[in-house]
Amino acid sequence: MSISSSGxxxxxxxxxxxxxxxxxxxxxxxxxxxxxxxxxxxxxxxWTSTGEPxxxxxxxxxxxxxxxxxxxxxxxxxxxxxxxxxxxxxxxxNNPTGVNWYExxxxxxxxxxxxxxxxxxxxxxxxSNYGATWNLSTSVTGWFLSVAISSxxxxxxxxxxxxxxxxxxxxxSSDFGxxxxxxxxxxxVASYNMALSSTGKYGILTTGFTNxxxxxxxxSNYGVSWTRxxxxxxxxxxxxxxxxSGxxxxVGAQSNGKIYYSNDFGVTWNxxxxxxxxWYGASMSDSGQYCTFAIGNANIAxxSNYGVDWxxxxxxxxxxxxxxxxxxxxxxxxxTTTAGRIFKCVATNV
Numbered sequence: 390m391s392i393s394s395s396g397x398x399x400x401x402x403x404x405x406x407x408x409x410x411x412x413x414x415x416x417x418x419x420x421x422x423x424x425x426x427x428x429x430x431x432x433x434x435x436w437t438s439t440g441e442p443x444x445x446x447x448x449x450x451x452x453x454x455x456x457x458x459x460x461x462x463x464x465x466x467x468x469x470x471x472x473x474x475x476x477x478x479x480x481x482x483n484n485p486t487g488v489n490w491y492e493x494x495x496x497x498x499x500x501x502x503x504x505x506x507x508x509x510x511x512x513x514x515x516x517s518n519y520g521a522t523w524n525l526s527t528s529v530t531g532w533f534l535s536v537a538i539s540s541x542x543x544x545x546x547x548x549x550x551x552x553x554x555x556x557x558x559x560x561x562s563s564d565f566g567x568x569x570x571x572x573x574x575x576x577x578v579a580s581y582n583m584a585l586s587s588t589g590k591y592g593i594l595t596t597g598f599t600n601x602x603x604x605x606x607x608x609s610n611y612g613v614s615w616t617r618x619x620x621x622x623x624x625x626x627x628x629x630x631x632x633x634s635g636x637x638x639x640v641g642a643q644s645n646g647k648i649y650y651s652n653d654f655g656v657t658w659n660x661x662x663x664x665x666x667x668w669y670g671a672s673m674s675d676s677g678q679y680c681t682f683a684i685g686n687a688n689i690a691x692x693s694n695y696g697v698d699w700x701x702x703x704x705x706x707x708x709x710x711x712x713x714x715x716x717x718x719x720x721x722x723x724x725t726t727t728a729g730r731i732f733k734c735v736a737t738n739v
Contacts, residue, residue, distance in 0.1 A: 436734045439477070440477045443461045445459050448493065451496070455473055457473070467520065492534065513536065533548065534549065538566065543563060546562075557576075561613055579602075584630050586631055586635030587633035590635060592611075593640070595641075604623075609654060618657065629641070637676075639682070645665065647665060668684065670713055689710060722734050
């Protein structure tokens, strides 16, 4: 799931072929970031399909939602949109190395982006022209599960699964994704979800697979090194999101179906007042006050107090939601579902 900085646009994807987006038609003046998103969220009534039916694996959008990128598994394909997800084109991949594009992440302006492949010889690619063209990064190879990029695009992080033993390696980049360096000390974990602060200084990654690595890792030096939080070492974590400052963050847990929140840059975590559910993609406003989570049963949960309290509302797409991103004013939303398409919605207040 991905959220634009302005909050105007949102987008999400799933693993079996559909992406959804939403547009909020409210004209009420916004007095605080995302104040309109969560009041009318339950009024995202009419969802329409956009894009092609594919196994969408990753999706991200720019600050204002104008630029969107989506990756697919099974085919060597990245698609991009430059008109708020209305129309899509196939990106040019320079030096293509294989299939199974797994995750993507886009900077605030949309100019810079990174993408990774989940195959034995998978690679990381980067774009500097709004997702239209992709170039091969340095020769790091492996089963890449997740990537995240800072607001400026200069800093990025990526995680690689070693496969058989269900452990992984984490890398960082400080040149817009062109070259990558192994983090040290390196958390030997495989992570499906990562998040970065606006500057890239602070980051978190969620872990699963084996009991010995359950929990959340955090970084305060641009992903150069990582520390395991003492708070969630017995919890298998999934989706995550982080505020622009990095101070606020949220993660979902598969172990007990709860959401956890942090207000100290991911160092310590507290259990929220949420229902128990299967939490997938997460999204957070720049301030951290407003958050969303996609639930596997076609619903969306949202919070307006930094992830402490949560309300569940129907996404009304008719399919289980997987990833979601909303813009700051909630006008546009993009969701991916178990039906395997991108859906878009124009939200209303009636």
